[in-house]
Amino acid sequence: MIQETIHKAFNKFAQELEQPFQLKGIFFDMDGVLFNSMPLHAKSWIQTFKEFGLTLPEPEPYMNEGSTAFYTVRKMFKKYLNKEANDEVCEQIKNRKHEIMGKMPKAEVMVHMQKFVAEVASKNIDCWVVTGSAQEILISRLMKEYDFAFERNNMITAHDVKIGKPNPEPYLNAMKKSGYSTSNAFVIENAPLGVESAKAAGLFTIAINTGPIDPSHLKKAGADLVLDGSKELLECFPILLTNTSIVK
């Protein structure tokens, strides 16, 4: 069943592209894909907004995940308080969230992902990180926990983008930096806005649902393939490979 689904998704993409998929690299999102950091972000957002008079429902941080702090603050103010958040308020909330997040325990490595990334690297497929995060601690940990796969040069972080997800900018920057076209790389994302960003850049996008949101949100955001989580991703790796040729 899943075999058929994956095959269909790649075929459809290759048809639209009018050329076969020739894989050189994978663009990984970081929060919620390589690290199970989203529950910590969600808690931090909920506490921060509470201090600013807004009760944030639990799924919201996951629905806004991947975007910049300013984007989230503006959207939530409009949605729940029906008012505009000015730059000053955005900055205050951003800093407070950062402060609370800094006191949270260390994020765990996402289960099964070290094994998945190791298998990818063993096939000579390049591993890239495309994240809206500016958290130096997590980026440094990435170099430690996944030291067999990621290099500092193969990264797009918050420092490399102006707009951020859901705009295609981060993925377009990753394509520019890597020299890959849309037939050379696919994306692994976990959040609707991340999927939107990757799809707007024209990339084949696999969504892994590692959080509490309904998978229909990932499909609706445009994901070519929605998988249950990191376990299913690892299990499906051989099938993914049979649908692509690896090119160096």
Ligand code: CA
């Ligand atoms: Ca994410």
